[in-house]
Amino acid sequence: MTITYEWRGDFDNAAVNALHAEAFSHVQGNIDWQTRVQRHSLGWVCARKDGRLIGFVNVAWDGGAHAFVLDTMVAQDVRKTGVGTELVTAAAQGARAADCEWLHVDFEEHLRPFYFDACGFRPTEAGLLALR
Template identity: 30%
Template sequence: MNAVTIAACTETDLPSATEVETLYASVGWSAYTRDLDALMSGLRGSLRVVVARVDRSLVGLARVIGDGATICYLQDVLVSPDARRLGVGGRLVREAFAPFSAVRQHVLITDEEREQKAFYESLGFAQLGDGVPGRAFVRFAN
């Protein structure tokens, strides 16, 4: 595999809807691509979108939402299966949060896969209840 480049997007150089749909499908996130217009609107409304590319092909994406002053929420981190285990995910997360180092809360919600827990812990995140006080609540729409 050629070198992976990581870059923050501006509003005018976000990945195309086709690229986004292909990447999300490659990791099985079909709930997002059922309404591709909404997903693209979400990307445009994000505080920061960071992409990983090999040559010109999109192989990863991370985005942060929030107010950028008191809370930043890591909404998505995706790495295509053929680009995994190359450090792409960690690079995406670090670059996504780079402008927000002074923000008090960096938050994310993820599923219960063991690999994900280890991945996020390697980036300095701690799960609530693992010596971290607090509660997390979430409500998903159908």
């Protein structure tokens, strides 16, 4: 299985919407991902297997030292094969190349082993304020 990873790769909105619905277990939406990432992101990483989008991660930023991993998505049939780890590694490389100092992530508790053990993040003090 040959999987390719591309920083700021081309993608189709429908493919990302389908992958997001699969990754986060919800009904498929109609989000304009291309406009969203072009407007708000430092970059993103696309993972493809035989031309099919099987992974995606968005990297938002503050325009300076801080980048943020958002929406890490991996297709169900390739989970637990290292795709997610490679997506985050490529995201970190892209943020480092843009001269960011920090890459942040927040996640649900069940993803702790993935982000801390597989991806190398470390725990920090942080806060969260629910707005809705």
